[in-house]
Amino acid sequence: MHKRTKIITTVGPSTRSKEGILNLYKKGMNVVRVNMSHASHADLDEVIDYVTKINKTADKSIGIMVDTQGPEIRTAKSSDTLELKKGEELVLTASKNLKGKKSLQIDNLKYVKGIKKGGKISLDNGAIELKILNIGLGNNIACEVLDNGAIAGKKHVNFPGAKIKLPTLTDKDKKDLNHALKKGINFIALSFCRTKGDLKTLRSFLKKREDGIEIFVKVEDQEGLSNLDEIVSNSDGVMVARGDLGIETDITNLPYIQRKMIRVAAKYGKKSIVATQLLESMIQNPHPTRAEVSDVANAVYEGADALMLSGETSVGKYPLKCVGYMRDIALNAERSKTLKFQDGFKQETDWHTLAATSVELVEKINADAIVVLTRSGFTANLISRARPKVPVYAFTNDRQTQGKLSLASSVENLFMKFGANHEKTINSAFNVLKNKLKLRGRKKFVVISGIFSDIYADAIQIRFMD
Numbered sequence: 001m002h003k004r005t006k007i008i009t010t011v012g013p014s015t016r017s018k019e020g021i022l023n024l025y026k027k028g029m030n031v032v033r034v035n036m037s038h039a040s041h042a043d044l045d046e047v048i049d050y051v052t053k054i055n056k057t058a059d060k061s062i063g064i065m066v067d068t069q070g071p072e073i074r075t076a077k078s079s080d081t082l083e084l085k086k087g088e089e090l091v092l093t094a095s096k097n098l099k100g101k102k103s104l105q106i107d108n109l110k111y112v113k114g115i116k117k118g119g120k121i122s123l124d125n126g127a128i129e130l131k132i133l134n135i136g137l138g139n140n141i142a143c144e145v146l147d148n149g150a151i152a153g154k155k156h157v158n159f160p161g162a163k164i165k166l167p168t169l170t171d172k173d174k175k176d177l178n179h180a181l182k183k184g185i186n187f188i189a190l191s192f193c194r195t196k197g198d199l200k201t202l203r204s205f206l207k208k209r210e211d212g213i214e215i216f217v218k219v220e221d222q223e224g225l226s227n228l229d230e231i232v233s234n235s236d237g238v239m240v241a242r243g244d245l246g247i248e249t250d251i252t253n254l255p256y257i258q259r260k261m262i263r264v265a266a267k268y269g270k271k272s273i274v275a276t277q278l279l280e281s282m283i284q285n286p287h288p289t290r291a292e293v294s295d296v297a298n299a300v301y302e303g304a305d306a307l308m309l310s311g312e313t314s315v316g317k318y319p320l321k322c323v324g325y326m327r328d329i330a331l332n333a334e335r336s337k338t339l340k341f342q343d344g345f346k347q348e349t350d351w352h353t354l355a356a357t358s359v360e361l362v363e364k365i366n367a368d369a370i371v372v373l374t375r376s377g378f379t380a381n382l383i384s385r386a387r388p389k390v391p392v393y394a395f396t397n398d399r400q401t402q403g404k405l406s407l408a409s410s411v412e413n414l415f416m417k418f419g420a421n422h423e424k425t426i427n428s429a430f431n432v433l434k435n436k437l438k439l440r441g442r443k444k445f446v447v448i449s450g451i452f453s454d455i456y457a458d459a460i461q462i463r464f465m466d
Contacts, residue, residue: 002391004410005299005330006030006306007323008065008273011047012038012314018050021062024313025054027320028327030406031063031187033308036176037072038154044176048183059436060413061399063186063406068173070191070218071166072156073112075123076105079153084128084145092121092130092141092157106157109139111165122158122247123151158247161222168198174205181209186403189239193217196230212400214407216273219261220244232264237271237305237407246276255298259339262302266341269352269385271407274299275308279325283316288325296326300333303341303387305409342387355382358460362390362446365462369393371429373418373449377401377408383448384408393437395429412437422449430465442466 008031009015009024021032032051034044048064055061076096082104084090091103094110115121121130121143128151130143168190177188190202199217203210214236219225221244232238240258249257258274265272278296279288288296299307307326313319347353362370369391372380380394392411396402397418405413416432419425426447433439443465 001331002410002412003028003327003331004334004387004389005304006407006409007326007330008033008275008306008308008407009313009319009323010035010308010310012311014315014317014319015313016043016046016050018053020319021047021050022054023320024323025058025062027323029062029323030060031065031306033065033067033189033310034180035067035310035314036173037067037069037074038314041176041179044180045183048180048185052184055399055403061402061406061415063403064184065187065189065216065407066177066180066185067189067218068176068191069170070168070173071108071111071164071170072191073106073108073159073164074157075151075153075155076107077153079105079151081150081152083150084148086145086148088145089133090130090143090145091136092143094139098140103140104151108166109141112139112159113163113165115141115159115162119162120160122156122160124149124155125243126158126247126251127151156244158244160248164192167201168192168194169201169205177205181206181213185213186400187214187216187407189216189218190235191218191241192220192224192244193231193235194221194223195227196234199231199234212398212404214271214404216271221248225249225257228261228264229268232261232270233268235270237273238265239273239275239308240304242274242276258299259302262299262304263341263344266303266385267344267346269345269382271305271409272303273306273308273407274302274304276310278307278309279312279322282318282322282325283311286318286321293325293329296329297333300330301336301338303338303409305384306407338387340387342385345385352382354460355379356386358383358446358448359386359388362388365444365446367446367462368443369445371395371426371433371445371447371463373425373429373447375401375418377405379448380405380411380413381408384411393429393433395432425449426463430463433465439465 009029010033091101119132128149129146133142216237217235218239218241262272312322372394395416402413402415447461447463
């Protein structure tokens with residue numbers, strides 16, 4: 001059964017093997033994510049090598065996303081697990097050891113500006129909250145612990161309302177991306193994107209290397225939200241990174257923010273990804289909660305292009321079950337109409353209008369699918385924006401384009417060599433559908449061909465396949 005919504009899985013210790021990634025793919029995964037907050041360059045190499053080998057024989061290729069660490073404030077890597085009790089005093093410090101007081105070492109603490117007495121600090125994505133008692137010399141921050149819990153090294157530390165005086169694209173990010181680009185990737189997720197200037201900085205760093213790579217912005221704080229339109233409109237898509245958003249903003253307002261971000265993405269014809277804690281309980285449990293099932297379905301109703309799993313597939317006990325559940329929830333939810341945010345997209349050119357019209361044509365003639373022949377992916381992406389109910393079989397002769405289309409809603413990304421004869425190329429595509437994808441019976445297709453032009457269609461036809 002055709003699944004419109006794409007699934008991104010974060011690869012980690014639970015799944016970082018060729019067999020692990022292949023099994024995720026068989027369950028319905030479309031894109032692997034490597035989180036550079038935790039992964040080493042060796043880990044990244046390993047994942048890319050496994051995916052490359054799988055893609056050589058897979059009908060539909062797996063895309064590769066690298067997620068930058070960004071200007072994160074975290075507990076020091078060397079920190080031992082520290083037990084915290086409600087009511088006790090804890091000092092956050094840049095020093096390794098603070099004598100005489102219970103302390104927690106924090107990386108990049110000197111770059112946190114604008115914090116005040118009485119303010120809140122959040123540890124480990126909101127698991128533990130602290131209240132600021134005073135700010136001492138050396139930027140040591142004395143806090144009252146508000147929740148019982150334990151905190152280990154390399155865990156998130158959030159300072160809601162504070163300014164983090166670090167660039168969005170850090171030196172570490174540049175090293176990570178230089179390494180990733182040499183190996184070959186399809187997507188970059190830019191963490192803590194706050195202004196369109198952050199995107200300009202990334203593109204300037206990438207220079208000509210960004211060809212064929214899509215950039216997704218992670219809007220994770222109030223500054224980014226205040227610049228949402230300019231950020232999204234200058235990107236390829238937005239990730240609703242609910243972990244930091246739920247801390248940097250009022251958590252009770254998070255569902256509204258999610259819906260707003262997906263609507264803004266649709267308005268500008270950009271992709272959207274919903275991420276963080278979608279099936280969080282399955283890190284430890286074999287089945288999701290009812291609330292998690294509803295949360296996943298809601299993202300589908302809102303028209304998100306993709307859903308992302310993080311700890312569920314990187315360190316969780318049941319990564320394959322997670323993907324299976326997410327696939328089935330999406331398939332069931334897709335039986336209902338979306339909220340039609342895509343209708344707010346302003347048709348900028350005749351070709352934008354033509355792509356939307358082709359989707360309307362499919363519904364009017366009750367076609368079984370759309371077949372697209374494309375070199376750059378431009379045509380297939382435009383059709384994806386209109387949220388067709390039927391599959392979009394996108395054939396391309398470019399491997400980078402094939403990988404990029406792995407994240408396009410409704411699109412089945414297929415590689416095929418194109419010939420000089422247009423008719424023979426279409427027949428070859430039909431043979432792939434029959435022999436590899438096992439389509440049976442008489443099928444009616446809307447065929448859109450853009451193989452002789454990266455921008456305009458050479459032919460739009462109604463075809464039958466017997």
